Each structure stands twice: as structure tokens, then as C-alpha cells.
Amino acid sequence: MIFFGGTYNSKLDDKGRTPLPAPFRRRLEGGDTEQIVCRCDEDFKRLKLFTMSVWEEECQKMYANFDEYDDNDAVLLQDFFKKSYYMEIESVSGRILLNKTLKDFIKAKNEVCFVGNGKYINIYKKEDIEENAKADIGTEKEIKARLKRVKN
Numbered sequence: 139m140i141f142f143g144g145t146y147n148s149k150l151d152d153k154g155r156t157p158l159p160a161p162f163r164r165r166l167e168g169g170d171t172e173q174i175v176c177r178c179d180e181d182f183k184r185l186k187l188f189t190m191s192v193w194e195e196e197c198q199k200m201y202a203n204f205d206e207y208d209d210n211d212a213v214l215l216q217d218f219f220k221k222s223y224y225m226e227i228e229s230v231s232g233r234i235l236l237n238k239t240l241k242d243f244i245k246a247k248n249e250v251c252f253v254g255n256g257k258y259i260n261i262y263k264k265e266d267i268e269e270n271a272k273a274d275i276g277t278e279k280e281i282k283a284r285l286k287r288v289k290n
Contacts, residue, residue, distance in 0.1 A: 140165050140189060142254030147264055149249050154236040155228075159252050162259060163232045174234070176261075178221040178243050181278040185240055185261040187225075192257050203284045218281065236261075 146159035158166075166189065175193040177186045188196065200218060204211040225234050236246065244250070249264040 139192065139257060141256050142259050143256075144254045145267075146252045147249055148252060150236065150241070150246060154238070154241050155233045156236060156250055157231060157233050158227060160232070162252065162254065163227075166227070174225050174227060176223045176225050176234075176236075176240060177218075178240070179260075179278060180221070182260075183244060183262075183266065185236070185244060186255075187234075187259040187261065188257075199285050200281075203287070214281065 142162055142165060144159070144161055146161070148156045148159065150156045173190055175188045175190065177188065179186050200215060204215050206212055206215055223237070223240065227234055236250070241247075244261065244263045244266070246263045251262045251264045251267045253260040253262065253267070
């Protein structure tokens with residue numbers, strides 16, 4: 139498994155493209171180099187980038203702990219997946235595209251901040267990095283509590 143650490147500022151171009159920081163790209167060279175998953179985290183107003191291998195592990199945990207035929211669980215699963223987007227990493231430039239939905243979600247205009255967080259990478263609007271360090275609440279907290287019970 140690949141782990142990420144560090145904090146890196148990056149500019150957005152007019153289309154919402156931004157280079158994935160070189161130290162993170164180098165960590166991806168062993169695999170998961172073409173596609174990643176970006177998930178909107180409402181509790182922290184951040185984006186979370188997952189490698190495909192970590193994303194698949196997260197999805198397996200979701201289905202191991204939620205009953206897709208239970209109405210409440212079905213809503214939580216839908217909420218989890220509807221806020222998840224597959225992203226391509228441009229092979230030459232190493233850029234990713236934050237589409238309008240993702241940019242609007244974190245209210246990013248010109249700059250973002252990438253923060254390594256172990257097995258995934260957080261993306262914040264640069265100005266909000268400190269504010270987003272608050273304790274989590276709500277749906278994310280409920281999901282995390284349930285996943286915490288799983289020991290693989």
C-alpha cells in the first residue's frame with residue numbers, strides 16, 4: 139500500500155486543471171498511475187483522492203458493513219458513491235482536472251492545497267486549510283464508526 143504525506147500548494151488553470159504534486163506522483167509510479175478516485179467529504183469541505191487499489195478496499199468495506207437492501211443503508215451507500223468521481227492523471231503533465239462540481243464543492247478559484255493523509259490525499263481550497271482541520275461530524279462520522287469495526 140502507498141502512503142502519502144506532506145502539504146503542497148498548487149495553482150488551478152482556467153479549466154480547473156492542476157498538477158498532482160511531484161512527490162505524490164512519484165509515490166504512484168509503482169502502480170495506480172492512470173486513474174484515481176476523488177470523493178467529496180462534506181464534513182471537512184475537502185476532496186479526498188484515492189488510488190484505485192485503496193478505493194477498491196474502501197468499497198469492499200462499505201459492502202461488508204452495509205446491507206444494500208436495508209433502506210437506511212441503501213441511502214448511505216448511495217450518498218457515499220454519488221459524491222465519488224473517477225479522474226484521469228494526464229500522463230505527460232501529471233495534471234488532474236477538478237471539474238466545476240469539484241471546484242464549486244471546495245469553493246476553489248485559483249489555488250488548492252494538497253495534503254497527504256496516509257492512504258489518501260486531501261485537497262482543500264488553499265485559504266481554508268486551517269478551518270478544515272476541525273473534528274468530523276454527521277454522515278462521515280457514522281460511516282467511519284462502522285468501518286472502524288472492520289479488521290482486515
